[in-house]
Amino acid sequence: MKKFFAVILCKMLHFMGKLTGRGSSLPGKAALGICRDILGRIELPERIIAVTGSNGKTSTVEMIAAVLKARGIKVVWNEEGANQIEGIVTLALSHASLGGRVKGEVLLMEVDERYAAEIFEYLCPTQLVVTNLCRDQLTRNRHPEKVYEDILSAVHPQTELILNADDPLSSCLARGRGKVKWFGVEKCSVSADHPTGAYHDGAYCPVCKGPMEYDYVNYNHIGSYRCPRCGHARPTPDYLGADVDLEAGYLTTGSGVRIRLSLRSIYHGYNVLTAWAVCCNAGIPEEAAASVLSCYRLKSGRVQPFTLGSHRGMLLTSKHENSIAYDTNLRYIASSERDCVVLIIVDAVSRKYFTCETSWLWDIDFDQLNQLHVKKIILSGRYCKDLAECFSFTDLHNWSVQPDICRAVAGIRTRGSEDVYAVTCFSDRDKLLAHVERH
Amino acid sequence: MMEIRIIHFYPDLMNLYGSHANVKVLRRYLENMGCTVTVQRLSPGEKEPLISGEGEPDFVFMGAGTERSARAAMEDLARFDTSLKSWARDGIAMLFAGTAMELLGREIREPDGSVYPGIGLAEFVTEHQERGMTGDVYGYTELYPQAMVGFMNKSGLIRGVESPLLTRLKLGWGNEREGGPEGFHQGNVFASELTGPILVKNPRLLETVAAAVLTRRGVRLPDPLPRDTLGWEAYAVTEEQLRLRISEKAP
Numbered sequence: 078m079k080k081f082f083a084v085i086l087c088k089m090l091h092f093m094g095k096l097t098g099r100g101s102s103l104p105g106k107a108a109l110g111i112c113r114d115i116l117g118r119i120e121l122p123e124r125i126i127a128v129t130g131s132n133g134k135t136s137t138v139e140m141i142a143a144v145l146k147a148r149g150i151k152v153v154w155n156e157e158g159a160n161q162i163e164g165i166v167t168l169a170l171s172h173a174s175l176g177g178r179v180k181g182e183v184l185l186m187e188v189d190e191r192y193a194a195e196i197f198e199y200l201c202p203t204q205l206v207v208t209n210l211c212r213d214q215l216t217r218n219r220h221p222e223k224v225y226e227d228i229l230s231a232v233h234p235q236t237e238l239i240l241n242a243d244d245p246l247s248s249c250l251a252r253g254r255g256k257v258k259w260f261g262v263e264k265c266s267v268s269a270d271h272p273t274g275a276y277h278d279g280a281y282c283p284v285c286k287g288p289m290e291y292d293y294v295n296y297n298h299i300g301s302y303r304c305p306r307c308g309h310a311r312p313t314p315d316y317l318g319a320d321v322d323l324e325a326g327y328l329t330t331g332s333g334v335r336i337r338l339s340l341r342s343i344y345h346g347y348n349v350l351t352a353w354a355v356c357c358n359a360g361i362p363e364e365a366a367a368s369v370l371s372c373y374r375l376k377s378g379r380v381q382p383f384t385l386g387s388h389r390g391m392l393l394t395s396k397h398e399n400s401i402a403y404d405t406n407l408r409y410i411a412s413s414e415r416d417c418v419v420l421i422i423v424d425a426v427s428r429k430y431f432t433c434e435t436s437w438l439w440d441i442d443f444d445q446l447n448q449l450h451v452k453k454i455i456l457s458g459r460y461c462k463d464l465a466e467c468f469s470f471t472d473l474h475n476w477s478v479q480p481d482i483c484r485a486v487a488g489i490r491t492r493g494s495e496d497v498y499a500v501t502c503f504s505d506r507d508k509l510l511a512h513v514e515r516h
Numbered sequence: 517m518m519e520i521r522i523i524h525f526y527p528d529l530m531n532l533y534g535s536h537a538n539v540k541v542l543r544r545y546l547e548n549m550g551c552t553v554t555v556q557r558l559s560p561g562e563k564e565p566l567i568s569g570e571g572e573p574d575f576v577f578m579g580a581g582t583e584r585s586a587r588a589a590m591e592d593l594a595r596f597d598t599s600l601k602s603w604a605r606d607g608i609a610m611l612f613a614g615t616a617m618e619l620l621g622r623e624i625r626e627p628d629g630s631v632y633p634g635i636g637l638a639e640f641v642t643e644h645q646e647r648g649m650t651g652d653v654y655g656y657t658e659l660y661p662q663a664m665v666g667f668m669n670k671s672g673l674i675r676g677v678e679s680p681l682l683t684r685l686k687l688g689w690g691n692e693r694e695g696g697p698e699g700f701h702q703g704n705v706f707a708s709e710l711t712g713p714i715l716v717k718n719p720r721l722l723e724t725v726a727a728a729v730l731t732r733r734g735v736r737l738p739d740p741l742p743r744d745t746l747g748w749e750a751y752a753v754t755e756e757q758l759r760l761r762i763s764e765k766a767p
């Protein structure tokens with residue numbers, strides 16, 4: 078009976094929430110209030126795919142869903158992005174019959190890595206995908222090794238793992254397990270010989286803490302590693318990105334299937350490969366999955382065009398407290414060729430909680446902006462002085478500070494016509510969008 | 517020109533939360549005062565020519581790492597145990613920031629029951645908990661009147677600190693409890709679990725540490741000390757935000 082009420086309540090609140098545009102976690106929260114173990118009491122689809130990790134979850138899940146749908150498979154997935162337990166409950170119950178049977182062939186969930194234990198307590202994924210483990214929201218997550226331990230303790234023995242062979246940390250989840258499939262990218266045009274970035278989380282082996290060796294890295298510590306002391310090394314990928322050619326804009330798999338990339342970044346390349354691996358693993362023919370993924374344009378895309386006077390602008394939504402998300406966008410700007418102005422805004426560190434913590438700024442490789450076509454950099458928002466202190470240690474000199482976002486934008490509008498790149502977080506992006514012409 | 521030698525212990529292994537910025541900002545500050553600064557980055561197992569060849573360093577730094585990295589760091593740091601103690605006695609300035617602070621104590625206890633010894637420069641003992649302790653910190657030191665700000669991100673309760681760096685907290689986690697004293701300070705040894713670039717976030721502490729380095733070398737300090745202007749401006753924002761936060765929380 079509790080189950081019945083939980084389902085009804087969740088459905089009603091979800092329906093009302095849709096009308097009023099409210100968040101997708103409230104209905105689940107109410108249902109959990111009635112029945113804490115509701116996820117364990119409902120009848121779930123046979124295949125349950127959970128995707129977790131630090132970066133790329135949302136994009137990967139969206140692309141998997143697109144492929145499954147294109148193949149006529151009924152997939153229930155958290156399109157609204159709520160990835161904590163309340164959101165997962167909302168997702169499952171809003172797609173359930175009154176008897177509690179989730180109507181779909183596949184349940185596909187983006188799972189917040191911190192809530193994995195709570196979610197998997199009542200629900201056992203058939204597949205768990207871990208995109209990577211990097212520094213992300215350390216004010217809540219403490220550090221990547223802690224996140225690793227949290228996921229490790231949450232994984233059911235019967236769950237098949239689909240892991241990133243190129244990540245020395247999350248690959249450790251496979252230790253002592255049989256059911257593991259690997260995806261990974263070979264050395265490609267953007268690979269470096271050594272770990273890159275402002276810090277070197279891959280410098281030491283996560284198993285024995287001995288110094289690691291790399292054949293190549295594709296970004297930060299993601300690449301082909303080997304620990305001479307304990308033998309922890311990159312496994313051979315089952316799903317291989319044999320060639321990622323960002324100039325030509327495609328990814329060729331180990332089996333020779335070619336996927337066109339809508340975004341020419343290595344990070345996107347990994348997400349596409351991950352989605353392809355998961356779909357192939359679910360029995361979808363390689364070519365069929367590739368044809369949906371080819372040129373697939375993300376709806377959850379973090380790139381938003383705008384106009385600012387005579388400037389063409391592009392908002393590159395990043396994530397505060399996540400240096401790789403910033404590095405991704407800075408790398409994108411560096412690889413563009415037209416003259417540009419870059420506006421970086423750090424105003425509220427988080428939209429969900431209060432903190433003045435800005436030490437993550439020191440993990441960002443701002444020197445990537447040291448390019449001839451980057452004409453000017455403007456630092457704005459409440460914590461612009463923290464940003465400026467970081468910039469004062471770079472080789473860059475063409476930066477200035479304007480705490481007031483409105484004035485910073487107005488200053489760009491009145492001068493020149495270069496491209497504008499705005500880099501900021503979800504929490505701050507509306508503060509920019511309020512002052513530009515949106516498309 | 518005064519030559520200043522800095523030893524940066526384990527810059528890759530112990531470099532969470534922007535720890536490396538402490539060395540950057542101190543180096544620049546000393547250079548702006550006319551010093552020539554060399555930084556020796558020391559990795560585990562590496563020989564230490566600077567120390568054995570040319571005598572004592574002027575400043576020793578180690579930053580934050582994961583619990584497992586700190587343990588690995590300690591395995592190597594043990595060989596410096598005598599040196600570190602004699603440097604501390606000689607008034608050489610040191611900063612152990614984040615988890616590195618724990619290694620100065622007598623021992624570290626893990627949640628699984630295992631125990632390993634620290635350097636033993638102080639008598640305190642660290643007990644790692646399953647749950648982390650995180651949150652902004654606002655408090656006071658006896659070194660100067662300005663408030664200290666920062667972020668706590670740790671899993672260790674530190675018991676038995678007799679001379680804390682922050683004697684009074686108005687917000688956040690101290691060594692043993694919320695609102696309790698935080699860090700460790702004795703002579704010119706500074707330690708705090710406050711993560712991130714504590715010297716960047718607290719320009720007054722940067723000045724204090726730099727003064728400790730230079731005074732020991734017999735340098736007469738300029739009055740007033742030079743200011744890291746951007747650092748002070750950033751500090752003002754954080755200090756105000758935290759002060760507002762505290763008054764909001766107050767009943």
Ligand SMILES: [Zn+2]
Pocket residue numbers: 282283284285286287304305306307308309
């Ligand atoms: Zn190893």
